[in-house]
Amino acid sequence: MDGFLIAFAISFGVIFVAELGDKSQLMALTFATRFNAIPVLIGITIATSVTHLVSVAVGYGLGASIPTGWIALVAAVAFLAFGAWTLRGDSLSEDEEAKAKRAGGSAVVAASVAFFLAELGDKTMLATITLAAQHGTLAGSIGIWAGSTVGMVAADGLAIVVGRQLGKRLPERAISVGAAVMFFVFGAWLLYEAVPQVWGEDAWGRVVDVAGHHGLGWAALVLGALAVGAGLWFRGRAHRARGERRLDVARTPGSPAWWARTLFVLAAVLGFGAPLLVALDVLQPISVLARPAVAVVGAGLLLLGFAVVAVAMLQLGTVWRRSATEAGAAAAGDPDAARRPVLATGGIYRRVRNPALTGLIVGCAGMLFMAPTLLGVLAGVLILVAVQIQARAVYEPGLGSALGAEYDEYRARTGRFLPRVRADRTPAGEGDRTTVG
Known part of the structure; x- marks a missing residue:
């Protein structure tokens, strides 16, 4: 049975x-x-x-x-x-x-x-x-x-x-x-x-022995490059549908948006540099985490994280394309309609405001587990700081300024990076949209 x-x-x-x-x-x-x-x-x-x-x-x-x-x-x-x-x-x-x-x-x-x-x-x-x-x-x-x-x-x-x-x-x-x-x-x-x-039962052990931490470093580098490349492709595809829509935030040196972008770039350099140095035998991985099982879990997290990024970007592109037609129809009475951010709360965005940033964190954690080094830990810390700045000081103030009470109500019932653990009080008829900035 x-x-x-x-x-x-x-x-x-x-x-x-x-x-x-x-x-x-x-x-x-x-x-x-x-x-x-x-x-x-x-x-x-x-x-x-x-x-x-x-x-x-x-x-x-x-x-x-x-x-x-x-x-x-x-x-x-x-x-x-x-x-x-x-x-x-x-x-x-x-x-x-x-x-x-x-x-x-x-x-x-x-x-x-x-x-x-x-x-x-x-x-x-x-x-x-x-x-x-x-x-x-x-x-x-x-x-x-x-x-x-x-x-x-x-x-x-x-x-x-x-x-x-x-x-x-x-x-x-x-x-x-x-x-x-x-x-x-x-x-x-x-x-x-x-x-x-x-x-044989020790087949994976023999593979790890032959590859060593060098092989895991190369695997992390290649898999990470493919995942990031795919994520950037989906992001570019979505942003091409955005048209003239932009958040009205400062991007000058020293602004939160500038700091977030700078930290993202620095984290990417360190994040990819760490497995490269491990592969070249310049750095040694953290011994406690240098295990085949940890590397397998890391690969899974890396793929899962960037899959979430891809799904989030696909939804943004869909919403942007749908809103472009509506903006065109409204442009005669409102010349700023084509540039105003769009608020929607459906799909993956229904309970999480920033799922793409969540996926980025998970993917970077997976890459760290595949080639664990102190340099990779530093890259992870920089990613966390950059994500917090991007969400708290760029996206949320920009959308709040552009959409006012509508965005405040949406923010009150959703989590920033993870769903809120409480009953959903979403009014009927408001579940078809997604947050886009």
Whole structure:
């Protein structure tokens, strides 16, 4: 029974995440505009049950003929690939969308056929095969089939019931990025467990011995550079949608904005310099923290932090683009409309005012854990000071001056870097917006 429940829970979670932003979910939304939700869900359930039964049978056969260690290793690589697939995004082709809109007759039959064909070779089918190959028992296979079916139906039901409302609060791209991050985390976890099964219990220890702190320093440097580069790309993409909107704050030498920028630059130099000096054997890492497990946790924090930055920037870009049209319409009566900051409180900003700064702190902490040095600790302290100045002395006064009571009310119910631990008293109808400065 335990094997069934574990397999059910894992497959439900994985397939539910895989469906977020998938074309099957897009098809569910399209069918729901033509038919009632219940017949569409019945059709999805029938198609999913058949497709995933075939997937589990294939995976069960693979699991019986291939060593479990190699199955786990292939599964890890597969889930990393699913993450990249999800990050790339999915969409209906013109032919698929046209078929969904033209579907006539029985909604159950139409949805069943359409979803069965759409799922053949899709990443949810491949994910189900991968999971079934890892749980080689009959109870585990049944659990994978039941969990994957329920997970897909739940995700598509979510798309039908609250899809439109969710789309108003959270950009589609943000959902895809979040799902991709979960795939990457799950893939990294599988990889961490698979390597000892294939190459021996001390495999990771041998890797660390060969790489040493030099290798971890290079890994921190490369991973940090990729994460920061991606974060800056998302930030630049969002800021291009900002147009003329700027906070009315002083940026002259000695001003809070100047100090925040200076400290950010100095922290970046020290933060990247620390792992570089460790890699070149100029600095020795802090011995208490120089452990493989700490480095793995650090890599996870680094990726998580900059994923939060990316999601926050994607939401800002979406809000800025939407507000540009409204500003254009209002410009005739208010020439400053196109330059005024926008206040909104939806998505990731609903409970936190500065999620991008929170993600930056988490990512920098992860980089420090990968190559722990006193120089890195100093960089972390500078980041914390810079973030506090940016939030308390730049963003909040600037937005408060521009938006007055509206921003004061928003600030009173949200946390600066973390959600407030108290009941939400947000008035009805004010949950669709996000803070943008």
